[in-house]
Amino acid sequence: MESAPNFSRRRHAIGLAAWLLVSFAAAGIGAWASAGAPDFYRQLDRPAWAPPSWLFGPVWTVLYALQGVAAWLVWRERGFARAPAPLSLFLVQLAVNALWSWIFFVWHRGDLAFAEVLLLEALILATMAAFWRIRPLAAGLLVPYALWVAFASMLTYSVWQRNPTLLG
Numbered sequence: 354m355e356s357a358p359n360f361s362r363r364r365h366a367i368g369l370a371a372w373l374l375v376s377f378a379a380a381g382i383g384a385w386a387s388a389g390a391p392d393f394y395r396q397l398d399r400p401a402w403a404p405p406s407w408l409f410g411p412v413w414t415v416l417y418a419l420q421g422v423a424a425w426l427v428w429r430e431r432g433f434a435r436a437p438a439p440l441s442l443f444l445v446q447l448a449v450n451a452l453w454s455w456i457f458f459v460w461h462r463g464d465l466a467f468a469e470v471l472l473l474e475a476l477i478l479a480t481m482a483a484f485w486r487i488r489p490l491a492a493g494l495l496v497p498y499a500l501w502v503a504f505a506s507m508l509t510y511s512v513w514q515r516n517p518t519l520l521g
Contacts, residue, residue, distance in 0.1 A: 360429070369425045376421035379447040380413060386454035393458060398515040403508055416501060419494045420447070426491040427484050439483035446476035463513025463520030470506045477502055 360368070394406045404412075424443050433440055450473055457466040477499045485492035513520045 360432075365429060368428055369422070372425040372428060373418065373421035375444070376417045376424070376447065379451040380417045382451040383413075383454035386451075386459050390454070390458045393461075393519075397512055397519060400508070400511045400515070403512070412501060416498045420498060423484060423491040423494040426488045426494070430488045430491075436487055439480065439487060442476065442480045442483055446473060446480050449473045449476055457509070457520075461520055463509070463516065466520075467506070467509045467513055470502065470509050474499065474502050474506055 390409075391406045420443075424440060427436055427439055427443075430436070449469065453466060453469050453473065456462050456469055477495060481492040481495045481499065484495065
């Protein structure tokens, strides 16, 4: 196993802040697309097991924080130069995550949103596997995210199927 980079406490703190900023930047991009989401979500025929719209914000806030900490743990262990593939994979899945809100809430494409959320789940699992090899705790912090996105996949499919005119 490679030794961890010799970073100062200050650099560790800046690194944590940076990874959290990157994670919440993706959240912000998704939130921007979701500005009209509560009204649109209320119009949709949803299954009885669909969460209320107010729950999504708090859940995603926790999940983005966990993602930022997970990436930071990997970065802290190896630095970006010695873990470019896992950290790049993390950034790709983060971008794909932000794209879902645009596909679903702005473009109203249920079919593409469902395909995209399946891709997101695969990218999350790949990121977890890559993180596990470097820092198992980092992979573990992504478990709630993977579970929520699996649930979101089922919800996306169900809502798309129930709303063919709104989510053509």
